Amino acid sequence: MPGNSFGHTFRLTTWGESHGVAVGCTVDGCPAGLELNEAAIQHELDRRRVGQSKVSSQRKEPDTVQILSGIFEGRTTGTPISMVVFNSDAKSSHYDNIKHLYRPGHADYTWDAKYGVRDWRGGGRSSARETIGRVAGGAIAKLLLATVGVHIFGYTLALGDLYARVIDEDEIERNIMRCPDAEVAAEMIERVEAARRSLDSLGGIVEVRARGVPAGLGEPVFDKLQADIGKAMFSIPAIKGVEMGEGFAVANLRGSQNNDPFVRRTDGSIGTVTNRHGGILGGISTGEEIIVRLAAKPPASIAQSQETVDQQGNPATIEVKGRHDPTVLPRLVPIAEAMLALVLADHLLRQRTARVQMPPTHADREKLEL
């Protein structure tokens, strides 16, 4: 059964294995007329790339994207946009001696249970390299969203119990943890270094936000905006929890505390005084900032010796060699942003069919204001 596509109107399909020939993706449904070139996509891929810093895996890949179709004279034409990144630094030999063992916390066993066969080299399709296609597709989604004024950004909110105390958007890309609090970032980096030295890994929380989302996106029942965001985030490797707005904290609130009063904004539009709802009510965007948090487990690949079994179920001891991240958090940021962008781009287009009489677009409104 196909399971490698995401979205209904703006649809991304990714393909490729960690140690195969290449990884890539196709975006089908991107409207015609969007300005697009490889630089915008490369920028996001560079943010995602490994080997960026001492807190990440040491695999060296330039991850250079090539657009193979769908663009003509610098603009999308409405046809599928195919993109490819060839693999260049795959060291499969690292995996030779563990190919019959089930790495704890990894998909080796479940993959065998499902398919009966498995490309064991570098995690195959379950490798983080699969997310290259997501980030490439998400880069296009961001460009589409930018045409209506939507801005998406994410950051490392917490590493263990170390929480950013300040959200300074300008700080995010300045430190290798992508933490919006410079001071806490320094503490985080120390802790990651220590984990690496003790051959261990660390979990944490990433937060992603979308500003400027028009009210009205999302479908009220199964395809609620939060449902599609939930699916998007839980489809990222290592994610064990997702929350929006107040999230799990709502369990401790009363209705009278949690309801956000509606108010007329100075520009005449309707908004809420507070934003505990996180930008979505009844599955539909309110126009307030969308806020999502995702909990990432500590990477399963650790160099410590661990107990496990082989494919026959015989007890075995395993040491996972290779070039692994002691934390995924900074690299998770662009991936989570990409997934949020994909959901919003999809629903932006879906919204165009909600009414017999289409509501005026952003561009129409700008024209009217002239």
Place this chain on the structure above:
Amino acid sequence: MPGNSFGHTFRLTTWGESHGVAVGCTVDGCPAGLELNEAAIQHELDRRRVGQSKVSSQRKEPDTVQILSGIFEGRTTGTPISMVVFNSDAKSSHYDNIKHLYRPGHADYTWDAKYGVRDWRGGGRSSARETIGRVAGGAIAKLLLATVGVHIFGYTLALGDLYARVIDEDEIERNIMRCPDAEVAAEMIERVEAARRSLDSLGGIVEVRARGVPAGLGEPVFDKLQADIGKAMFSIPAIKGVEMGEGFAVANLRGSQNNDPFVRRTDGSIGTVTNRHGGILGGISTGEEIIVRLAAKPPASIAQSQETVDQQGNPATIEVKGRHDPTVLPRLVPIAEAMLALVLADHLLRQRTARVQMPPTHADREKLEL
């Protein structure tokens, strides 16, 4: 854009408004040959029904389900199963005086922003009555899952900071909170009563589990089992957070603590010593128990006076009359079970196409063991 269907191979479509003629659903893709009658579905609907107890809304509806198609001589035929529940106790007059006001925490404003029109009677399609179709469809999914030995159950884990300390499955249906800890249930009921008296509402956490899920369900990329479960749970009204296995707690763990060692079980199959992963690795089921928690916000409908605006953005004060739940938790249990059942039934069928040579089915294995 359609948004009222869930699932790819086992697909549920729901329809209907709170104060319309009826609510209902169609299940398309249920395999032929499943024993099915209205009693099994009615049983689940009765669990979901309002007016059950002093902790729930006082709306009285028998919610009697009628199967209109897809069954012949007590078995499914492979054709769509259409089910309907006629609405009988709709009191739209309760909503007359607030139809132009935006209830805080509700979908009134976003609905207008999306569609330009809205059935304001009883919340229209955003009413909890929409979940009748989910529970009816989920009841069939449960029957299908039972044929391979899957058992699903849920319960109220926490009301505010009151957490069940014991998980006694037998206790769940004995108390009106559906709390698996009789002692804590009593405390919860007191707290709900107090909230009702103070015209307020309370949030909490529901936990759902699936036992006996065969290893191998779920697709490794976008349609990961946790991604589809995440979408399913976030599509339920009022849910602001979802987590699986250790959930948000993974943010505080090290890889060496969080990885579950593999082991050969006494029956020869492969399992894990611990189950911090919550039954899913790499998006695919491991055969261990699947564990999901969802955080429900306090119901937005409270009888207290609240500040808001009308459709024109003019400030207004609102008091939401009607028959509302001070907590959704006990009614949320069968809904969350239904959604988990729908996801698992879908992936159970999807798994049948994973291999050129189909793996033997449960029934085949039983035959071989004879």
Place this chain on the structure above:
Amino acid sequence: MPGNSFGHTFRLTTWGESHGVAVGCTVDGCPAGLELNEAAIQHELDRRRVGQSKVSSQRKEPDTVQILSGIFEGRTTGTPISMVVFNSDAKSSHYDNIKHLYRPGHADYTWDAKYGVRDWRGGGRSSARETIGRVAGGAIAKLLLATVGVHIFGYTLALGDLYARVIDEDEIERNIMRCPDAEVAAEMIERVEAARRSLDSLGGIVEVRARGVPAGLGEPVFDKLQADIGKAMFSIPAIKGVEMGEGFAVANLRGSQNNDPFVRRTDGSIGTVTNRHGGILGGISTGEEIIVRLAAKPPASIAQSQETVDQQGNPATIEVKGRHDPTVLPRLVPIAEAMLALVLADHLLRQRTARVQMPPTHADREKLEL
């Protein structure tokens, strides 16, 4: 696997068996704000109904439609529109003595091969009653299309070698054959009467047209407008051939004969001098009239004695009793119209996402012209 839905943005799902409780459908994705009431749908159902005339089956069903959801104050709300028609004149006893026999030309055998079980009463889900849901859904599609000026109509073009020689749209509904040529209609009726007397049935050709279709509908590769129309028509029971524009006659043409020259119309828009292409080029509508022809086999149910086998493969003789049509042509007309309307409504909405900058709508253009 679900197979009872049609369309991507405007999606119809039908359900129900010939001798079950009811038949019906759900339309998901109809935009909000469309004026709609039961009369418009009933009108189309009445056109489809059996027992209309001496050329059709004598089963008497009022086929009264009830809308159960999706409408508020005479307009669609954007939520699913559920419709039901209860079965009232089902005479299952007619089928009692043939339930273990495979009727030649029918789906009895293939149904058993597929599902292992079968509702043998009146053809179950393979009955022509299934098309009630199509006609009801198509009626809504027609209303949506009418808002942009699309008009769809069909007629009986040929019964055997009797071809309409004149296409007089006003004549169509005046004769029971729905033939646009009054003279030929009379000959057709005679021939049908003769076939009925000889316990036989007759095939023929229906033609359907759509006028006013805006240029630009259809996707250029797999979801070409002709591909979706082809699927729509071949999904109607008894259809063995479909052609558009010149159809099979193109096999005998040269490029220089078949190409339609482009020309500027008097209103400034671009069109073609001739319309051999039938309104679609490269899978996309040109704005010229869309013309589709479908060949319907003679109904398989004939009262003559036929050779066949029973479920065990034993030879048997069968006489198919019941109330059957000697020709399906007049009843096929509203069904084919409905299917064409469903395809066009779907692509009308799909077209709204083709460009970053949406092209102005019909309504916008009207406004601009004021």
Place this chain on the structure above:
Amino acid sequence: MPGNSFGHTFRLTTWGESHGVAVGCTVDGCPAGLELNEAAIQHELDRRRVGQSKVSSQRKEPDTVQILSGIFEGRTTGTPISMVVFNSDAKSSHYDNIKHLYRPGHADYTWDAKYGVRDWRGGGRSSARETIGRVAGGAIAKLLLATVGVHIFGYTLALGDLYARVIDEDEIERNIMRCPDAEVAAEMIERVEAARRSLDSLGGIVEVRARGVPAGLGEPVFDKLQADIGKAMFSIPAIKGVEMGEGFAVANLRGSQNNDPFVRRTDGSIGTVTNRHGGILGGISTGEEIIVRLAAKPPASIAQSQETVDQQGNPATIEVKGRHDPTVLPRLVPIAEAMLALVLADHLLRQRTARVQMPPTHADREKLEL
């Protein structure tokens, strides 16, 4: 809106423009464990390739396929199979002087009407090069079908009024018309040569057959086997008519002539004495040979001078240079085979979810027979 994918369980997505960097496709949903290498795919691409003979376009492309993912140790792994063919002989200069003109019979105008922009080089996405992805995907579908004994083949049935009088399967690949009748093939070639000399093109009919299709494939309502085959065939460029079994000839038949009597075959299975139904009844395969015919229009690209308009609607004269086919028939054969294979592979997998208790597979049956 995406429109570049085909199939539900076995899903092909194609991408690429005639004069872009490359064309290619992704197959998602191919089961794990299928033996696969590039040679099998290259074989089919070579059959489709232009420059094969004097009856085809003179564009020279090796069309060498590269598999980029989804294969490990000579077998599919269940992950998406990405394939690419780089473009090498694109001569865009041929199109420079006609880029603002609308070629009669082509998609230039409709493309502009839809997207507002268009890659005019070589027909862009509407070029026959798009079908490379279909043939590559179809090659995999054929391999999957071969595991259960399905064999697909096609041929040129008619060029104009020249019809093959003999269907000799061995002859098909021996002549450049792919006509199964050697004598008629020679006449066809002469006629094509004459058409080329007169700067014209010719239409015709291709027939495709599938043998060994198990009974039970296809869904009884919208996703009837003939509906999906109809869509598949009409999605091929230049197709104006499709028929199955007796096709349009049914219009002239009586039920007593057209019904195929059921019979027990010598191997105990059930079949029909005749095969006027063309292997499908009620949308489901009967096990008899599936027979499809498609009418292809004469290629629109002719070197004769033609009347048309430019993008502004101004009258213009056009001469379409470039390397074009005077007939598409021989190249259409592998494309039509590929599309039929895609439909059957999809429904072969879909059938696995039709029953609670899966029917034994081909492999199981073989095992039982041992």
